Amino acid sequence: xxxxxxxxxxxxxxxxxxxxxxxxxxxxxxxxxxxxxxxxxxxxxxxxxxxxxxxxxxxxxxxxxxxxxxxxxxxxxxxxxxxxxxxxxxxxxxxxxxxxxxxxxxxxxxxxxxxxxxxxxxxxxxxxxxxxxxxxxxxxxxxxxxxxxxxxxxxxxxxxxxxxxxxxxxxxxxxxxxxxxxxxxxxxxxxxxxxxxxxxxxxxxxxxxxxxxxxxxxxxxxxxxxxxxxxxxxxxxxxxxxxxxx
Amino acid sequence: xxxxxxxxxxxxxxxxxxxxxxxxxxxxxxxxxxxxxxxxxxxxxxxxxxxxxxxxxxxxxxxxxxxxxxxxxxxxxxxxxxxxxxxxxxxxxxxxxxxxxxxxxxxxxxxxxxxxxxxxxxxxxxxxxxxxxxxxxxxxxxxxxxxxxxxxxxxxxxxxxxxxxxxxxxxxxxxxxxxxxxxxxxxxxxxxxxxxxxxxxxxxxxxxxxxxxxxxxxxxxxxxxxxxxxxxxxxxxxxxxxxxxxxxxxxxxxxxxxxxxx
Numbered sequence: 481x482x483x484x485x486x487x488x489x490x491x492x493x494x495x496x497x498x499x500x501x502x503x504x505x506x507x508x509x510x511x512x513x514x515x516x517x518x519x520x521x522x523x524x525x526x527x528x529x530x531x532x533x534x535x536x537x538x539x540x541x542x543x544x545x546x547x548x549x550x551x552x553x554x555x556x557x558x559x560x561x562x563x564x565x566x567x568x569x570x571x572x573x574x575x576x577x578x579x580x581x582x583x584x585x586x587x588x589x590x591x592x593x594x595x596x597x598x599x600x601x602x603x604x605x606x607x608x609x610x611x612x613x614x615x616x617x618x619x620x621x622x623x624x625x626x627x628x629x630x631x632x633x634x635x636x637x638x639x640x641x642x643x644x645x646x647x648x649x650x651x652x653x654x655x656x657x658x659x660x661x662x663x664x665x666x667x668x669x670x671x672x673x674x675x676x677x678x679x680x681x682x683x684x685x686x687x688x689x690x691x692x693x694x695x696x697x698x699x700x701x702x703x704x705x706x707x708x709x710x711x712x713x714x715x716x717x718x719x720x721x722x723x724x725x726x
Numbered sequence: 727x728x729x730x731x732x733x734x735x736x737x738x739x740x741x742x743x744x745x746x747x748x749x750x751x752x753x754x755x756x757x758x759x760x761x762x763x764x765x766x767x768x769x770x771x772x773x774x775x776x777x778x779x780x781x782x783x784x785x786x787x788x789x790x791x792x793x794x795x796x797x798x799x800x801x802x803x804x805x806x807x808x809x810x811x812x813x814x815x816x817x818x819x820x821x822x823x824x825x826x827x828x829x830x831x832x833x834x835x836x837x838x839x840x841x842x843x844x845x846x847x848x849x850x851x852x853x854x855x856x857x858x859x860x861x862x863x864x865x866x867x868x869x870x871x872x873x874x875x876x877x878x879x880x881x882x883x884x885x886x887x888x889x890x891x892x893x894x895x896x897x898x899x900x901x902x903x904x905x906x907x908x909x910x911x912x913x914x915x916x917x918x919x920x921x922x923x924x925x926x927x928x929x930x931x932x933x934x935x936x937x938x939x940x941x942x943x944x945x946x947x948x949x950x951x952x953x954x955x956x957x958x959x960x961x962x963x964x965x966x967x968x969x970x971x972x973x974x975x976x977x978x979x980x981x982x983x984x985x986x987x988x
Contacts, residue, residue: 503812504770505850506819512771527882538882539951540942543889544897548935550890551897555905557924558917567928576932588886592894596867598808598858601851602763603770667847668818676818687921694925695932703933 500568500658500681501593501608504601508665515661516606522614523587529580542581546588549573553589559687568684570612570654571647572692574621576699578708583617607661611654620650625709634711636700640693647692648685655681741866743796749966750794755869756876757967761974762861768978769853772985774846779985783853786977791856796863804863805855812851820844867891889942900931 507515530538549569559565569589573582590608593599600608624646632638659677663670696707704710744751750758765783772779791798820840829836862870871891875884904927908914913923 503815503851504766504854505847506815509771523880523883527880531882536947537939537943539885539889540946541936541939542886544893544935544939544942546886546890547893547897548932550894551901552928552931554898555901555924555928557921560917572928584886588883588890591887592890595858595870596862598804598855598862601770601854602766602858603854662815662818667843668815669822672818672821690921691925691928694922695928698926698929699932702929703936706933706936 500612500654501590501600502604502658502662504603506601506665506667507604507607507661508667511661511665512603512606515604515610518614519587519606519609522583522609522618526580526584526587530584533578534581542577542585542588545573545577545581546585546592549585549589550592557687557691559683560690561683561686563683565684565687567691568612568616568651568654568688570616571620571624571643571650571688572695574617574708575624575643575646575692575696576706576708579618579621582621582708583613586613586617607658611658611661615657616650616654619653620646623649628709633709636697639700639711640697643693643696644689647689651685651688652678652681655684741863742800743794743863744866744869746795746864748794750790751864753967753970754873754961754963755865756873757963757970758861758865759870759873759877760971762857764971764974764978765857766854768982769857770850772850772982775842776846776982776985778988779981780849780853782977782981782984784849786981787853787856787860791860794860794864796860801856801859801863804859805852808855808859809852816844816848816851819847893938893942897931897935900934901927904931 627642655677659673662668662673
């Protein structure tokens with residue numbers, strides 16, 4: 481009982497009023513339906529892929545990782561410029577677990593947030609999965625991978641830049657698409673939605689990029705084999721930054 | 727940081743009203759879930775300006791709240807907090823062109839169309855929040871998970887949801903321990919450090935999480951893993967459940983027709 485109170489309580493930490501979770505009633509039936517269709521296709525494909533890769537390990541691995549993302553989203557940290565924010569974790573999940581398992585984990589997190597904590601509506605769950613699961617995680621992963629291949633797959637410098645750009649872009653693009661959905665639904669005027677969502681998430685994206693890079697940097701130093709695309713062993717160099725600040 | 731929030735959200739709790747004996751609680755969880763889903767989807771997808779429809783839905787929901795003897799103070803407090811978080815998005819619907827201009831200041835204007843949409847969207851959001859909070863307050867989470875499985879959600883998805891639910895509190899606890907350790911070592915003083923510590927914490931926690939999943943897997947195998955968390959008894963749907971769904975459907979359809987005609 482106290483455990484569930486705690487988790488409910490914690491889910492409210494660091495929520496911004498302009499969060500990407502759309503509430504019920506703000507999307508029109510056509511937009512809801514279209515995003516639901518895409519979301520269900522993504523879920524079905526992800527389940528098939530994950531089953532094939534992890535087999536009977538799927539449930540413990542993905543369940544705990546979903547709880548991990550849920551917990552990581554609750555931690556507030558200061559964003560350069562004055563406000564504070566929290567992680568969305570899409571690109572992080574993609575880089576750690578790969579595109580399929582990463583998006584399935586995010587989908588599970590959204591379902592729990594919508595059904596148990598009313599963070600985002602049920603009728604718009606499809607749109608939330610579309611924005612942050614498909615665009616944020618799936619898109620974020622492939623952007624990260626392409627950039628990493630371009631900048632140096634086995635160097636920390638290339639990887640960190642790739643993570644940072646992918647994390648920032650995925651948040652901003654997800655916000656952009658969220659604003660477009662609100663505009664298309666005829667609820668929030670397109671102009672207001674775009675200005676409000678973008679101006680806020682350009683800052684949020686910076687925090688997302690910084691934290692994602694630091695988290696992946698830690699794993700790169702300590703257990704690089706846990707990354708979904710581990711670096712080739714001989715190329716791993718010691719990173720100049722210490723694990724803790726001096 | 728986390729502690730601050732814990733103090734003032736003592737108001738939140740899940741399924742604290744699940745033990746009452748009322749007609750609503752006699753329904754099997756699957757029926758309750760279906761009723762709630764029907765209600766939420768019908769409400770959210772009604773076109774703007776169907777005031778009579780929502781009045782009827784509101785009446786039906788009020789009746790349901792009274793029948794189920796849910797703790798109203800808890801329900802309303804939860805919904806109020808959630809509405810505050812929605813208020814900014816809701817306000818965004820107000821300023822737009824179209825219809826009669828009621829008030830203007832620079833490029834900002836409030837029109838009749840804006841007011842209609844703001845009113846419609848707010849009522850929809852309120853009704854949906856009330857229904858979902860009501861469902862979660864009166865039905866335990868393992869029961870909801872079983873209901874999802876009975877409704878043919880993919881077994882694997884339900885099992886992942888269940889295992890996530892099981893470990894949320896564990897991982898939140900680990901995060902708090904790490905945060906306390908960092909604070910005790912004076913590492914949370916400067917903002918730059920704080921970000922670095924949080925980043926490292928998340929990385930460290932992922933490594934622990936991955937190793938933990940291995941241990942959980944071994945433990946599950948050794949205990950003959952069956953796929954869903956055990957529930958004391960899985961009640962069978964009776965005649966009442968059919969009637970409940972029929973009543974909900976007729977409320978929703980009747981309300982919609984009334985709004986369409988009126």
